[in-house]
Amino acid sequence: MIQALILISAYLLGSIPSGLIVGKIFFGIDIREHGSGNLGATNTFRVLGKKAGAFVTAADILKGTAAASLPLLFDAHVSLLAGLIAVIGHIFPIFAGFRGGKAVATSAGVLLAYNPLFFLLLAAVFIITLSISKYVSLASVTAAVTALIYAIIYTYYTEDIPFLAVVIALVFFVIYRHRANMIRLKNGTEPKVGKNKKK
């Protein structure tokens, strides 16, 4: 029973549409109607500016960290599942018509709760890729692939199969949600940081 409550709470927490809330309350707009159309931190930076973008980045990371942290008191693997469900809430939010984000920041928050060093490694990969390429989507997908490689190696030594399963699911969501970005990257039409783009 308590586990079901934890998982439902995780979904509701992940469903909090921080980018939509900030856009509607402070700017009177739905960011899904602007920029890339994504309800995420990158599009918040693009459409609403640095302060709003930084706030939404922190809020979306925190959703994953909070969802995965509280159950750690009971069971590490329930916490991983709660984190995964929070990410599903972020992608398909009940509070925003099931039109949510691309899973990057909230997934990062889950990994921060479970393994802060892993989070730091992925943050470094993300920042380095972004600095070199200027493509947030490429940095996100590169970090996701790095996460998968790390999780496979980690699981080889620790036999932590639930961790590997959750990382595979998170990586799947991130890559699946970046389908359109990857097509644009291939075609050379993906905008770099600081440039505006159409849906």
Ligand code: G3P
């Ligand atoms: O985390 C999302 C980012 O990788 C891409 O977002 O808005 O450029 O499609 P966006």
